Amino acid sequence: MRRAVIATAGTVVGLVLLLGYRSEGAVKVDKVDAGAGTGSTNPGTNTTLGPGTNTGTNTGSSTATTVPTAASSSSDRTYTGQDVSYRYGDIEVAVTVDGSRIVTVSVPQDDAFSPYSQTVNSAAVPILVREAVAAQGLNFDVVSGATYTSDAFAQSLQSALDKASQ
């Protein structure tokens, strides 16, 4: 099992956040250092959501993208971060937690993206769903076509985590 690591360094929010993803489906916070002014400790290893870190299984027509998956339980609670504007749109990140464990990270709102999904028949585009890709034993070295603007994602995620920890 390969382990993907999502780490976000958002100097805007003074946060060093490292999310470790395990393929069993659970995401747990390995390290959250939200102290003011801690900033980034190692610029060379800063990571943010990039191609390949999007690990969800949501393949429906919804624009929401669920990142990790785990069986939901009655103790799960979902917190939605602030709607953060970035250069080309807005982004809103939601986290679902079970105790101190993050169950899912999703993006229910992304204005730069959603208008197109409503007008386009996405079924017409050939789709290689990641499960299908994995089932064929095909792994990608790299992915072309980018995802979210990192700062906006980190900012909204942090505000969701702040709510969850209150």
Place this chain on the structure above:
Amino acid sequence: MTLPLGGPGATGVVRHVEVMGTVVTFDVRTPAPQVQVDAALASATRWLHWVDDTFSTYKPNSEVNRFDRGELPIDECCEELKKVVALCYKFNVATGGFFDAWASGHFDPSGIVKGWSVEHASGLLQQAGLPDHVIDGGGDVRLSGAPGTGRPWHVGVRHPLQRDAYCAALSVMGGAVATSGTYERGLHVINPFSREPATELIAVTVVGPELIGADAYATAAFAMGAAAPAWLERLVAYEALVIGPDGQGWSTQGFKDLQSALPVTTPG
């Protein structure tokens, strides 16, 4: 469940750098001492930050903005800025005017700078004895050497409408893959003739021998809209996939060939 990341047998050193408003990921596959890899990646990272400082249109006193405001004549600019200006002219001509660094009314060479700076970073790694690597500049990728074990690179093309899905899987021996689309940055490509954001296409992916051209051609084709397929068909050494507003995909024969090298089926 296996993640479609890293490729089979991938054992590379992966490093991420936040720069130029995006994330650049280095994935070095050449087996080498850690100190050698660290030094090479530090050098490439310094280069990218220098490029950001020099070419950022978001930093009022960057050299590119001083040049744009007429405060700095071209002959007083650094050699790199002269080179980028020359590339902007070159690709403006090569794309029939659809790649236009002046489309916004100001000189904004961002559409060239990312591909050009990643190309140079790839060269720095090669010079440092690390010929096998991939650099991902926010979804525009440069592949050098081999990923290992003699196989080709496997490149996914993210589906423009479904973030967890792919619309193409390519098998390439090297070169570059660039994607221009509304899903990454909203309506960010200006049609230089209408001066309006380009909205006719959903995404354009271009595969070629190097990233500067692949990136510029993807941007230009995106601005062209419905005329893009006929234009892309005439390009030599570059192959392309176009996703139209109706969600229909179109690709050059060469692009199909790069796909058919992989054992892929498309469900549905």
